[in-house]
Amino acid sequence: MPALLLRCPPHGQTGGGGFDRIAVSSLLRLSPVDPKGKNAHIEDGWKWSQKRTHIITNYYRFHKNVGKGFWSRYRERYVKPTDIENRLPIYFPNTPRFEEAKMAHQWKWKLPKRIAMATDANGVLEAWNFYRHKRRKKPFHFLLALKRLVQVGSVDPTDFRFRLIAGKLWKGQRRRMINLPRAALLLARLKATADLFKLSKHFHKRIERYSPRQLGMICYSMGSRGIHDKHLFNRIAARFMMMVSDEEPSVLLNPNPEFHTVAVRDLLNVTEAFAVCQVHHYPLFGAVSLCLQRRLAAVTETESAPPLVGAYEPQLIPNLPQLALFATAFAKAKFRDFSFFDVCSAQLQHALRGGSWDDGDVRQQPHVSPHVVAQVALAFDKCKIVDPFLLETILSHMRKFIFDYRPSDVAAIASVAARSLPPTLPHLWKTHLEIADFLEDHADILSLDAVERAATFALAAAYMKRLHRWQSPQERERLASEKDKKEQTDSSEDFHQISGGEEEEAVEARSLEECEEGSSGTLTSSSSPSSGESASLEGSEGKGSKESAETETVNVEVGSEHGEHSSASAASLKEDGEEGSVSGAEDLQGDEKEKGLEEELSEEDVEERDCLTEVETSPSSSISSASSSSSFGVMRERAGEGAEERLQRKVVALLKRRRRMEPLVEALSRRVVALRNDGRTVYDVPKVLETLCRFNLSSGSCTDSFEVLCKHIHRHLDSFEPHDFARAARAMNKVASKHGYVNEKAGNALVRHVSKRCDEFGDDDLWSFIKHMKPLGVSERDLRRLNGKAWAQKQQKLQQQTRFDVQLESMEPGGEEPVDVPSQPIGIDRKRKNVAREFETTTEPSAKGAGPPLPGLQRSIYMPEPPPKWYG
Structure with a gap:
């Protein structure tokens, strides 16, 4: 043994x-x-x-x-x-006794009790960690813990205790949990993006089982965290389109619980998620838009009076805030459905015209939030839809109840209205003055994005983009001679000149400065002409007396939103005697002219007469819509006043507008300096920089605000588009030329980022950036390297286009239809293959490591066409 x-x-x-x-x-x-x-x-x-x-x-x-x-x-x-x-x-x-079994199972009610008693995230996580070894937890334990974490907030998704909860969801509990979209929604609110992404992989097989509410939860959770799963979104879109297309109007009036009617909030969650995640599923957007219009039409047919949105079946009929959110989502997704936006406009106008929020019977008055009005206006502007009737209604309501609007909403609505409607109309100019005073008083509570919108409003209301470029005959001769000299020396320049837009802009600014300083005194001298001027007027009186009394029109081109300034072509004088009189009036220099100009600029009644009533519409072409044409009106010439005098009077009136907006811009400049440490708000920094540069502000505030804006440019470089770099370079060039402020750090940072992203740039943006960055004192080595990259990109495009042309010429006749090929640049033979090498031998590089210069006449044949001018 x-x-x-x-x-x-x-x-x-x-x-x-x-x-x-x-x-x-x-x-x-x-x-x-x-x-x-x-x-x-x-x-x-x-x-x-x-x-x-x-x-x-x-x-x-x-x-x-x-x-x-x-x-x-x-x-x-x-x-x-x-x-x-x-x-x-x-x-x-x-078998254990009762006490032993009770102690073994007491965690099942002690864990929910501890979770409920926790007042912060640490208490919830400690309660879960205390019972971490207890196995076979139920799905409701996980949902209870996640819900309490959402309530208390301040959760770190990387905490190991949180990993004990979230890790079990997509590992084991996904097979046992029925309402898995609810868990996804809680994870999205806790910002657990990694866990939500892993959990979303298990939704594909269950899409057909989920209800519209659960599908809306999935879309909302993924859209809030920006998870782009195109396959999952396409399956959800197909499911929603099937449910929306089978919907009948009778179900909306008599809802059947057995029929799964999609609620408005679920449609909104799906639409916003697709827009945020940049899934441009336009069939789904069209189906959602048609469904909303059908529901509104079904309610309208049952009522004789105009419908009050939201008063009938709130779950199925959209209200005004929901319509505003739908419009914002469509605008973000670049989906322009004019029928839907017409419905939004009609509903909002009906609500605003119903009365104030306090007068009359509250049950009969539709409640409209000012923030909803601002959302609708911004959605129309982002979709580039101009509705003058809607904007007029919004402005009239805001002018009546302006203190009910937040300053940020006022700035948003004013920026849209000032760029969409002609600011020279009398009632609009008075509204702009009231808005400017309101924003100036509340500038100390504006955020940076509201400051950007207020600056956009000031620039548009001051008519800075549409200034008449009044020029004297001597100025025209001088510009003509400068243009001839420039054409002769254009081939020897270091960098490519894109267009004359910046040149016209500089000339415009110079002419405005001359008018502001009192150099152009035709208007004041016309009241007290000298002897030489009277003689010239007498000589031309016989010829031009009848023609001066006739009505002449001047078409004013409206500038675009991206900083392109318009050039108004004035009607030329019909007789040489009138030109002589204008030239004689310009030669007068003295204290009387300056004094008369200052008196005119300071008088309120003269401003109302000259600036506001200057624009008179003719019966044949009235201003019925701001988007119908680019010209905003027809101006009638006063009797006995030539075109030059009339244009100069217009310049003086526009100078008054600019001076009236300078206090607002000064307040915005101080607000920018106060928000120097704001590192989260994303806004259009080049726009604010260019706006502050165009107004005459004090040197101290300008320097401080320019320094803060250049500091903010650094944190916006990763979010800049190619045209944003070009706009930033142009704005910094204007600041350097007008105020003498140069920030070399910001300039070098712009050059480095453009060198990394050179392939994303088009020819216009790239060469414009190089042109404006040259005088800013940036590193010559980096600029020379960037110039070489730009030229290499140019040569590569030339070779690609040459191969394309050779393939077109080698095609046999009778095959495909001939394709229209753009004309080649001057000096390039399209029959040779090595065009780039031949073109390199004809020009010499301007600097070591840089490519040869690009003459102004030899532009790229594949340069994209300039975008159509949008005047909204």
Whole structure:
């Protein structure tokens, strides 16, 4: 009979519950020999018999027998089993008593109690960590913990305790949880993007089982975190389109619980998610728009009076805030549905014309939030839809209840209205003055994006983009001579000149400065002409007396939104005598002219007469719509006043507008300096920089605001588009030329980022950036390198176009239809293949490492066409 051998207990079988027959069998083994060695537990582990009556273990911890040999230099070679303690099975031989069973199951009600008593995220996570070893938690435990974390807030998704909750969702609980979209929604609110992305992989097989509400939850959660899963979105779109297309109008009036009618909030969640994630599924947008219009039309047919949106079936009929959110989502997705926007315009106009929010019976008055009005206006502007009737209604309501609007909403609405409607109309100019005073008083609470919109409003209301470029005959001769000299020296320039837009802009600014300083005194001298002027007037009186009394029209081109300034072509004088009189009036220089000009600029009544009533519409072409044509009106010439005098009077009136907007721009400049440490708000920095440069502000505030704006340019570089770099360079060039402020750090940062993203640029933006950055004192090496990259990109495009032309010429007749090929640049033979190499030999590089210069006449044949001018 072999002796009993005492062996060490297996790992995890120590303590608690007493020893049963299985535990005793693990301690005592009736075998003197271990058949498989001392490390057999690593290979086989625990082995269970088929009947599970007893356990057979091959386990021995030490590598030598106990009681033999010397243990002084013994080194442990024990390798732990793969399972942890809590996962090893423990079977108790008897049934526990009531107290023992209660203590074993008390975590099931203590865990929810601890979660409910927690007042911060740390308490919730500690409660979960305290019972982390308790297995078989129910799905409602996970949802309860996530919901409480959403309520208390301030959760770190990288905390290891939070990983114990979120990791189980997409690993094991996804198969047991029915309402998995609810868990996805809670993860999205906790900003656990990685866990939500892993969980979204398990939605594909269950799309057909989910209700519209659950699909809306999925879209909302993924849209809020910006997760772009095109395959999942396409399946959700197909499901929603099927449900929306089968909808009948009778179901809206008599909802059937058995029929799954899609609620408005679910449609809104899906639309916003597709717009945020940039999934441009236009069939889905069209189906949603048609569904909303059908529902509104069904309610309208049942009522004789105009419908009050939201008063009938709130879950199925959209209200005004929801319509505003739909319009914003469509604008973000670049989906222009004019029928839907007409419905939004009609509903908003009906609500605004219904009365104030306090007068009359509240039940009959539709409640409209000013923020909703601003959202609709911005959506129309982003979709480039100009609705003058809607804007007139909004402006009249805002003028009446302006103190009910937030300053940010006022700035947003004013920026849209000033760029969409002609600012020279009298009632609009008065509204702009009231808005400017309101924004100036509340400029200290504006955010940076509101400051950008207020600056846009000031620039448009001051008519800075549409200034008449009045020029004297001497000025025209001087410009003509400069143009001839420039054409002669154009081929020897270092950088490519794109267009004359900047040149016209500089001339315009110079002419305005001359008018402001009092150099143009035709208007004042006409009231008291000198002897030489009177003689010239008498000589031309016989010829031009009848023609001066006739009505002449001047078409004024409206400038675009991206800083392109218009050039108004004035009607030329019909007789040489009139030109002589204007030139004689310009030669008068003296104190009387300046005094008369200052008196005219300071008088309010003269401003109302000259600036506001100057624009008179003719019966044949009235201003019925601001978007019908680019010209905003027809101006009638006063009797006895020539075209030059009339244009100069217009310039003086526009100077008054600019001076009236200067206090607002000064307040905005101070607000920019106050928000120097704001590092989160994203706004149009080049727009604000260019606006502050165009107004005459004090040097101290200008320098501080320019420094802050150049600092903000650094954190916006990653979000800049190619045209934003060109606009920033142009604005910094204007600041340097007008105020003498140069920020070399911002300039070098712009050059480095453009060098990295050179492939994204078009020819216009790239060469405009190089042209404007040259005089700003940036690194010549970086600028020279950028010029070389630009020229290499140019040559690559030339070679591609040449190969394309050769393929077109080699096509056999009778095949495909001929394709219209654009004309080649001057000096390039389209029949040769190595055009780029031949073109390199004809020109020499302007600097070491830089490419050859690009003459103004030899522009790229594949340069994209300039975008159409949008006047809204």
